[in-house]
Amino acid sequence: MSMDSANAALYFVDRHTGEGRGDKTAFREAAGAKREISYGALAARTAQMAGALARTGIRRDERALMLMLDSVDFPVIFWGAIKAGVNPIPLNTLLSTSVYDEIFHDSRASCLFVSAALYDTVAAALPLNPFIRKVVVVGGPVPEGAPDGTEAFDDFIAGAEAAEAVIADEDEVAFWLYSSGSTGRPKGVKHVHGSLKATSDTYGAQVLGIAEDDLLYSVAKLFFAYGLGNAMTFPMSVGATTILFDGRPTPETVSAILAEQRPTIFCGVPTLYAAILDYWDGRAARPDAPLRACISAGEALPEQIGRKWKAAWGVDILDGVGSTEMLHIFLSNRPGQVVYGTSGTAVPGYELRLVDEAGNEIAAPKAGEEPKVGELLVRGASAADGYWNQRSKTRTTFEGEWTRTGDKYELTPEGRYVYCGRTDDMFKVSGIWVSPFEVEQALVSHPAVLEAAVVAWRDEEGLEKPKAYVVLKGGRTDLDLEALKAHVQKLIGKWKYPRWVDVVPELPKTATGKIQRFKLRQGA
Template sequence: MTGNRNAALHFVDRHVDEGRGDKVAFREAAGQRRSLTYGALARRSDLVAGALARADIRPEERAACILLDQVEYPEIFWGALKAGVVPVALNTLLSTPIYDFILRDSRATCLFVSAELLDVVMPAARGVDSIRQVIVIGGAAPEGAIAYEDFLQGAKPGPTRVVSDDECAFWLYSSGSTGQPKGVRHVHGALKATADTYGAQVLGIREDDTVFSVAKIFFAYGLGNAMTFPMSVGATTVLFNGRPTPQVVTEILAQERPTIFCGVPTLYAATVHHLEKTGVPAGDLRLCISAGEALPGEIGNRWRDLWGVDILDGVGSTEMLHIFLSNRPGDVVYGTSGLPVPGYELRCVNEDGQEIVPGEVGELLVRGASAAEGYWNKRDKSRATFEGEWTRTGDKYEVTPEGRFVYCGRTDDMFKVSGIWVSPFEVEQALIAHPGVLEAAVVPQRDEDGLEKPKAFVVLKDGVDAAATVDALKDFVKARVGAWKYPRWVEVVPDLPKTATGKIQRFKLRESAPEKEHA
């Protein structure tokens, strides 16, 4: 294709050219009430590009972004793209040693950081030789850093760098649900690819929509929800920089009146429990979506009963940038991940690489234009994941005769009992269906004979008697999914280990489970 394919032209500047300069693109929730129009975003992102050039942050160098969801985030992200600098969107809930690892791994030359995060981030940043500039948003800058407004002061608007669709635009780091995070490199064309497929053909997002995503911008799912999709049509996004508790989320749904709500299964489950006690406020929801982990059907049904709106459960990944498999409006079957999103091809293969037939379980592979170009400095992992045009997801699925995909678990989470594959997710859904259970995770544990059997970790609802519930859960699961699949051990825990994006870290539960224990 000819011409400048810089994604910022399509997602930012185009709206000014088409007369939406005064339309609010972003507004902050929970009393802050700052907002940013498309016109202001175009001007401010130009200033960011100019300030980066003035600071000698050069094209293709990395700008680490450890930022809360606030109006400066889109200014910085799109300004970096305009300058040809590669923003690296980082999880805001990591520890200092992990930031040290990622900053060194990415070789970032500058760092944008929210003031609230300085105490955790700066001890890591000070030891990274590649970082030449630290810019602080929303507060005073410590010695050796500069405040964001001072960084922009006096900068000349920078020109938008001419790039192709295939030039690297930004990085994300995998959420680390199975170990050390990996740098995932995405190209300019991938952003529009997700908007043209899931955004347009599943969500059917419109200019008059208002979107609220509890998944933060640093997460691939949140980046699409909060920026790519609304900005593809000139819609408005509600940003919230705090922790999305059920009470806070309910208040935002009532006060900000979004039409599209983007959640994760853990939050949906907790919010359903909250609303069943407090009641449902008035709202304007027309669509709700979920990703990050498979949504238990029980939660989807209860949410629909409360709001009168289905949850469109879907599957995406950091490597594919957003959702490529989903239920869709008017065609929701809870307990399944739906059908391929238009523009993507999917197949499930067995251990020999042969496509499975209904009733079998295989690994899911996907092909589509939003695939990452690879992992940073992880050649073996890149070759194992990106096989030509196909990307291995690491998810195990069944395919029904009707062509719907049924999630079984991560490749590393599946295990056999009596020679038969057991899906942790299937057992977890059965556990969550019990009225006393809020959350559940299932992992294999070896019994006294050295054979693997399911062990369940459960979070109970407030006021539920633990002893009585644990005794009842085994028979409850037997009746729902089969005698051999029931958990031989049930441990009540206050919470489950999760990534910041809501994925249960089952590998941590496996590590905590002893090798042998009497049933």
């Protein structure tokens, strides 16, 4: 086989054996049997996986759904499919049966790899699907009533002849991801072989500075873009080791993993950082782990959460912005250049610009000038190939080399970007744009508030005003709401404060930690 092939599995998997890292642990489970797999074993196992797909009649350019918890089997199936030229599609593990049914039909995938613990969720959808020819159950026996020919993963792969990675071009589609659905129907996002290395060469190498001796733990799961980069692409680009956990990342479980596994890099989301700090505040001791870097994405990081974390650990949180469409972070704070309350500057290898509603570029303001709000556009090599079967949406999101993010930002005179909100979340009060995130930051700066979400709500005269939903710390349910409103007024101005405040036990979120404000607007 020609080594000119750009098949991503050659770089991320097979290369390490030739470079002397065959015995190095690639992945280690933090729970259950606590299995490990080395880079050499991963190379052999993925070749066998590719052979098993061929033996089963799953051919190049077909699609393989992966509804899987994080385990050492995940990289085997993902990279084995890519070696075979089959497009793996990791799926959000927290969706409903009806949504899976929609995705199964939309993708027209030929096979499904499903964790035994998740099988019941999709069981009802399988008899209705005319495209899935093979179901493979991972991490357990075949359930009763499963479709004919369903196999356990160990049986599926047993005895298969190892197959070499197919020759592929860097612009050839390698895998799909479905968007998280924070604003509605999930979209199939197609990514090419070259995009994986593009993210590790940019953010992984030049911002995170990941090295072979790093031990990485990401609370973000492998099924979505942020977790895929954190826990697979970046460590595998340098031969580092990743800790995998198949359970729900609560403050208790995360603290235990930090204490037991002692990672050097921790990848979280703002919601969890806040919950962990609250958990440590008088209820549990901070674990001792040799963290040298912490990163955050999914939602903008509130300034006070970053400062409290730095005070607790002595390590900054590098808050960044990425998307499923761009595969990972393209805008970020950097080590030694952290300014909390901002999203930082462009990651090396990416270009950014802000545009107004007419498409005109917005420049950084001069000192003393009011910044203008605009939509963020990004250009970089990791951009997706487009959406599957959604041509209109593809054309409005991917404009030539530029990708519309749907995020509203301001530029500071120093050239740093300040998050204002999603395009769909912004609204005007008295003719002036209100950033839900700015109001939310003011709310969570109150010592009793753990989380907050702000949406537009119409008053008796039909005019839009801010409405807040707040989650209180320590399970509290009582709060002087008028005092909270006064707190916000003092920080950001009288006209921006929430006219209504509802105390709720939790906020609706995607599995990636993004608040689903559209559900709050609908009164859900």
